[in-house]
Structures are given as structure tokens and as C-alpha cells.
Amino acid sequence: xxxxxxxxxxxxxxxxxxxxxxxxxxxxxxxxxxxxxxxxxxxxxxxxxxxxxxxxxxxxxxxxxxxxxxxxxxxxxxxxxxxxxxxxxxxxxxxxxxxxxxxxxxxxxxxxxxxxxxxxxxxxxxxxxxxxxxxxxxxxxxxxxxxxxxxxxxxxxxxxxxxxxxxxxxxxxxxxxxxxxxxxxxxxxxxxxxxxxxxxxxxxxxxxxxxxxxxxxxxxxxxxxxxxxxxxxxxxxxxxxxxxxxxxxxxxxxxxxxxxxxxxxxxxxxxxxxxxxxxxxxxxxxxxxxxxxxxxxxxxxxxxxxxxxxxxxxxxxxxxxxxxxxxxxxxxxxxxxxxxxxxxxxxxxxxxxxxxxxxxxxxxxxxxxxxxxxxxxxxxxxxxxxxxxxxxxxxxxxxxxxxxxxxxxxxxxxxxxx
Numbered sequence: 414x415x416x417x418x419x420x421x422x423x424x425x426x427x428x429x430x431x432x433x434x435x436x437x438x439x440x441x442x443x444x445x446x447x448x449x450x451x452x453x454x455x456x457x458x459x460x461x462x463x464x465x466x467x468x469x470x471x472x473x474x475x476x477x478x479x480x481x482x483x484x485x486x487x488x489x490x491x492x493x494x495x496x497x498x499x500x501x502x503x504x505x506x507x508x509x510x511x512x513x514x515x516x517x518x519x520x521x522x523x524x525x526x527x528x529x530x531x532x533x534x535x536x537x538x539x540x541x542x543x544x545x546x547x548x549x550x551x552x553x554x555x556x557x558x559x560x561x562x563x564x565x566x567x568x569x570x571x572x573x574x575x576x577x578x579x580x581x582x583x584x585x586x587x588x589x590x591x592x593x594x595x596x597x598x599x600x601x602x603x604x605x606x607x608x609x610x611x612x613x614x615x616x617x618x619x620x621x622x623x624x625x626x627x628x629x630x631x632x633x634x635x636x637x638x639x640x641x642x643x644x645x646x647x648x649x650x651x652x653x654x655x656x657x658x659x660x661x662x663x664x665x666x667x668x669x670x671x672x673x674x675x676x677x678x679x680x681x682x683x684x685x686x687x688x689x690x691x692x693x694x695x696x697x698x699x700x701x702x703x704x705x706x707x708x709x710x711x712x713x714x715x716x717x718x719x720x721x722x723x724x725x726x727x728x729x730x731x732x733x734x735x736x737x738x739x740x741x742x743x744x745x746x747x748x749x750x751x752x753x754x755x756x757x758x759x760x761x762x763x764x765x766x767x768x769x770x771x772x773x774x775x776x777x778x779x780x781x782x783x784x785x786x787x788x789x790x791x792x793x794x795x796x797x798x799x800x801x802x803x804x805x806x807x808x809x810x811x812x813x814x815x816x817x818x819x820x821x822x823x824x825x826x827x828x829x830x831x
Contacts, residue, residue: 428452430829431568431587433559435462436604437815438801439593440542441503441822446591447549449830454587455546456557456570458603463539465595465602466815474528474535476512477505477819478812479521488813490680492806495782496817503823505816515541526812559594561611566590566796589796589829593822596776596802597622604802606776615793618781624773625679625807626814628671629694630766637740638667641733649674650700653681653764654693660700665733668768670694676774677809682764683777695759696737698730704754711750720746728757775814777807788828789821798825 428451432439435457447453455462478485482500489496505527509519517538518530529538546553560569563584572581597606609619633641644665650658651674663672678694685692699707707728714723724730738745741760748756770776780803784792789804791797800821808814 428589428829429587430454430589430591431456431585432591432593433568434591434593434595434603434801435459435553435555436593436595436801437463437466437818438822439591440546441819442591442593442798442800442826443546443551444542444549445823445826446829447546447551449826451829453550454552454554454585456554456559458556458558458573460555462543462553462555465599465604466539467535468599468602474533474538475526475810475812475815476519476529477508477527477816479505479525479527485813485816488808488811489806489817490808492782496806496820499820499824500816502827503820505812507823508816508819511819512538515545517541524811559608559611562615562794562797565794589798591822591825591829592797592799592803593801594803596779597770598624598773598776600771604776608803612780612791615791617784617791617793620778620781620805622770622776622778623683624767624770625683625777626676626774626810627679627772628666628768629669629675629679629682629764630768631669631694631762632765633667633669634740637736641665641736641740643667644733645672646696646698646734646737648700650697651675651678652695652697653678653685654691654695656681658695658697658700663696665737669764670762671768673810677811679767679809680777680807682767686764686766692764694762694764696762697758698734698760699728699757704758707757708750708754711753714750730757774810775807776802777805779803779805781805789825790828798828800825 430446430451430453432443432455435455439455443453443455482504486493486497486500509527512519517533519527520530521527556574558571558573560571563569566586567584568590570583572583594608595604598604606622613619645662647662649663650660651663652658659674659677661672661674663670663674682692710727713727721735724735742756780799782805786792789798789800791799801818808817
């Protein structure tokens, strides 16, 4: 049996749209739809909208990245081709123009990451955004939990705004629906994946969630944990097995490693761990030195110089590097220069796992793209569109996550408007 296509109402008749989820994807869809003349009602289960958006801003409010579009799209891995189209519709340049229109100036840092100027905090942007949505007539209903579908167009909701004793269920029938309920990380912000069985009941294929942009676990010795503690390793390069290296700064923790390079390598680590093969993180402690230059410095060690002092004076490698090297190879202090050079350029740390899903910055998995048409509309339910982290895509930190949410939100609005 063929599934009927969704045909938007004439905007002169004001298409009614319900948006489930008040994160970046849902809010962007709401704005685009309201600007096109749609009657928009947004429903959020939490007491406020944008909770994960604000939490993400605590570590540096990175909105997007100034990378050229082709390179930008490559960060979405298996979904690169699809995101090339989404980014063409709503790009990092469009995002900056959107923020400026809200009164939020942005700049691109030396890394290419795009930030609001220092005067603007995450709450400032969210406040300005919600003000614009109010001006456009968007109705925002917090403490309204989505319970599932009813009939071809209906949505079941529970109004929890008056407290448990007064919970009331209601059914609405919008012309179109946007689901933007997030993934399954940081459940306290509302992204708990509770929507999965509601869509599986429709037969929607869903790739199981897995942690993305998260820390890697390493089985440190008790001595190392007591001696090294939590410490940064700056200006390093990190790779998984024989893969490509990622530059940046990582943090040694009691459970293992975290930091931007670790997050960027999560997909490779996940695959290696799932295949029960080696999942070794190799740390290059001196990525700016060639092998020959490093070896030359190591050959200058004088008899009687302690190993930690030599590393500090010759290579500017102070604590906790000597302890880390001993963790990797017990006899490191007596290694010949050639062996020590090789170790410094590839300190092996065996990853035993990834941090739990709820600690992850984002998730891999979600609604498989084969369940959607080119407008990100569910094939099993015409008129219902999906945006944001509900979809099966992942990207590293650095602006790619938020941009992906913005772009998918703008894209579904385009599909509804027609």
C-alpha cells in the first residue's frame, strides 16, 4: 500500500504546526515556520526550553564553525552527502546572520569556531530568541509531555504545568508536526530517549543509541591515579590504532581521558571496541618535532641526570609526563634514545570502554534516515517531520553539533512550508 504524501495547506489559510521539543532544532523550526505565516505551538516537557542549549554553553559557547562547506560536511561521517544539502540551506554564515538579527554579534576564533562576542552569554541569546518567537506569535507550552500519536494527525499530550494532582491529557490535531526531542544524553535536560518506543510502535527503524563525544576509559594503575590525578596534556596529537591523528589538548582523569581529540575519535573507538579488536589510543607528546629532531634532543642526555629532569629541561615535559610514560612502559627511564623517541611519539594507552551514555555530550544512533523522505518526513506518518539529535547522525564538538541541529530544524520548516 502506498503512503500518501504530505501536502501543506495554503499559507493564506495559516497552516497549524505542533513542535514537540524546545531545543535548538525545535526552536529554529518554530521561528522559520512562524516567519512563513504558520500558526505554531511548541510543547516542551521540561519547565523551560533550551536546557541542553544552555548546558552546552557552559564549556564555551561554540555555535558553529567557519570551515568551508565541503570540509564542514565531512564531519558528519556517513551522513556527509545529506548534510552538504542541509548546510547549503542553512549554513554557518546563515547562523551568524540569524544571531546578528537577534542582536548577538559573533566572531570566528583562530580554530575556526564561531562564538558570540564576550559580552553575550548563552542565556542572552536564548532570551533574545524567545523574545523573537513571542513577537512572531509562537505559543510555547512548557511542562507538556508528548505521550504518542492518535489517528492520522492527532498528538496525545499531558499537561503537567499545574502539578501531578492536576495532570490533564489532551489531544491536538495540527496540520503538521515536528518532532525535535533530542537524543539520549544528559537526561536531566530532557534528552532521555523516552520517545523511542512510541516510534518503534509505528515500525520506524531506529539505530540503538551509543555515546558520542565522550571520555574514553583506561585501566590506570592505583599508583598512577594517586600520583597523576587530574591533569591536562597540552599540544598533543591523538590517534586510535593506525588512524589519523587529531591535535589538541586532553585531560587525564581517574577513569581515563577526555577532551576534544578524544571526543573526535569516539566513532573510531566505538567501532574498535565493538569488534573486540585492539582499541589503543596513541598519544604523540611532541607532534611539532620530527622524529630526527626529537632523537637529536634525546641523545643529549648526560649521565647522572634524572629522567624527570631531563624530560623537563630538554623537551619541556614536566609532571605528569614521567608518570604517564612509566605507566605505559615500566623501564622507560633506561630506554635507549631511539626507543624513547618512538614512545614519546606514540604512548600507547589501551581503551577499555567509553563513558556511559548519560555522560556523553551527544549520541550516535536514532531514527534511521531510510525512514524519512528528502524533507525529513516520516514515511510511516505523512505530515510528521523529525529534526535534531533524534536522527541517526553524529558530529564532533567544535560547532558541528549545534549547526547540525540548526540546519535540520530549518530544513523541516522548508519541507512543511512547501
